[in-house]
Amino acid sequence: MSNKGITPREEDYSQWYFDILERAELAENSSVRGCMVIKPYGYAIWENIQKNLDKMIKDAGVKNAYFPLFIPKSFFSKEASHVKGFAKECAIVTHYRLKENEAGDGVEVDENSKLEEELVVRPTSETIMYDTFSRWVSSWRDLPLKINQWANIVRWERRTRPFLRTTEFLWQEGHTVHSTHEESVQEVMDRLEMYVQFARDFLAMETYHGRKSESEKFAGAVNTYGVEAMMQDGKALQFGTSHDLGQNFAKAFGIQFTDTDGETKLPWQTSWGVSTRMMGALIMTHSDDNGLVLPPNIAPIKVVVVPIFNNENKEKVLSVASEIVKSLKKEVDAVELDERDFVSPGFKFNEWEKKGVPVRIEIGERDIESNNSVVVRRDTGEKESIGYEILASKVSDILSQIQENLLSKSKDNLVSKTHRVADFEEMKSVLKGDGGFVLTGWCGSEDCENSIKYYTKATTMCLIKDGEGKKGRCVYCGKESNDEWLFAKAY
Ligand SMILES: [Zn+2]
Structure with missing residues (x-):
């Protein structure tokens, strides 16, 4: 914690x-x-x-x-380009036994256990x-x-x-x-x-x-x-x-x-x-500056119910909260009740926010009197007071809205960070600035690809469908290009 x-x-x-x-x-x-x-x-x-x-x-x-x-080492020499691609990052098993060292204060590899054929720990299968x-x-x-x-x-x-x-x-x-x-x-x-x-x-x-x-x-x-x-x-x-x-x-x-x-x-x-x-x-x-943000369709906990209680009303608040969890579970899976009494509600709010739980429901004594609960969305921070009888169906709707909202934000981010550039100067300035995807002509030569990488740190990502057959000029050498490629600096 x-x-x-x-x-x-x-x-x-x-x-x-x-x-x-x-x-x-x-x-x-x-x-x-x-x-x-x-x-x-x-x-x-x-x-x-x-x-x-x-x-x-x-x-x-x-x-x-x-x-x-x-994988037997010899398997890797069967396909020449395959071994070339993975040779530099292989872990290899050479021995299968340890023994006590001479000083008696540790262990060492038993040289008598050398494998006849060394084994590669799979880098792919x-x-x-x-x-x-x-x-x-x-x-x-x-x-x-x-x-x-x-x-x-x-x-x-x-x-x-x-x-x-x-x-x-x-x-x-x-x-x-x-x-x-x-x-x-x-x-x-x-x-x-x-x-x-x-x-x-x-x-x-x-x-x-x-x-x-x-x-x-x-x-x-x-x-x-x-x-x-x-x-x-x-x-x-x-x-x-x-x-x-x-x-x-x-x-x-x-x-x-x-x-x-x-x-x-x-x-x-x-x-x-x-x-x-x-x-x-x-x-x-x-995710944002408050922590993880998870789409409901992949979140281990979709809804967390946080009861707000003190020593006097603990039993009453917890029993209402349990009822609410029960009714929520009829419409939504992955609902959790946070019953802990050794941390404050504020601490809990903070913790669940950092963990990206899509919806938080707060239930305190005053809410119970008015048959309401406070529902908070993780993606937007919006708070809404919702009555018990409609809570389950409302929460189910909110979860779908969160899923949609996150997808549409991701789409916006993709589109707004895609730049079509006319020349190499523009490409360099985009990549030096906010970055993103660069769409541009490339002649297909590895030399141009390497030079672009050298000067901008960007590599070719892929040739998207829209770019296929889109004729133009190579952003680097200026020769005719048949396709428009997607470049970016990448993780
Ligand atoms: Zn070129």
Whole structure:
């Protein structure tokens, strides 16, 4: 429990983020550098993300499975560009035993326990899964194969920040195998749209999505598509990707199938995922200087009822409050009664505000006499007095309004922070100023992309549908460009 204040965004955006993590009790750094502890309240949000997204994944005909945390090192040399992409951030298991050291005051690695083949702690699971898929797939009857796993992942990051970039993180990774490229490309786009829809319906976040550039695509993929969100500080955050893997991995791992025409063919594959990075995006999209703000559809507690009592009227107030909670639960899930008598109502208001609970209901003796309760919205701070008989249905309406309001604010933020620029000078000045997304022509050359990054720190985010085929001039070299790309400085 903490009642300390939160650093305002204007003063120090990064500290504001850390303050929210701490004061809303979402996560904290652990004794292992770069690895976070996700605290119960933060984990409850992740569980809600998991539960709702898992349903969408299963509705798409995908089944959950689980694969090993360890991958034989040799698997990584099978797909050349894949290993190149992950080589610099792999954790490797070389031994499996400790022994007492000679001084007898500690332990050391037992050199006699050296592994014959070293194991890589999964930075992603394509290799271990596709080795397995090569035994699961032999005929057109086995396709499409659609598998998802919820797992932890390790990428040895140097600069970390809870949820946004951590050495170990949680995610889901979907992997599918198809008999035609047309079908696998459809899967890539469907899963991308699924993430966009999930962000909208549950996280109240409006995003851009589209194809990533060659240099930004997944190691080993033919094409990568990303979902990009805009944070309040003008920096973008990619929180989901969907990859068209072509036949690259099928070739490398010997996945083959006999088609209906009797011929042996290579299948087409996809992979797609979102991680606990989504939590970072969620926190930074809606929260304000008073703390976390959560969309009702993902909040672990949607409504908190705070009874205001003293020693004399405690029993009476609590019994009315319990009745109200009971009636609320008929229309709204995730309602909590804060019965604690060792902290003041003011302390409670403050604490629930920091935790971003969408609706707070206050009930005191005077309210009881008039059959009223005070209902406070977290998103706008609006207070309203509402009678008991209509309270449940009113609160249910207010929750929907909050969800809508947060989505519309996110949409406004996305639109107002998207700038179409005419030349490089304008691009530099936008990115040096308030930041945001920059829409502009780019010739597609990696040299121009690198120069833009060097001078502005902005990278290509993706090619959105509206930008496809929009002819113009490359913002950097001035040559003709076929498409208009989305650039931004990103997390
Ligand atoms: Zn150019």
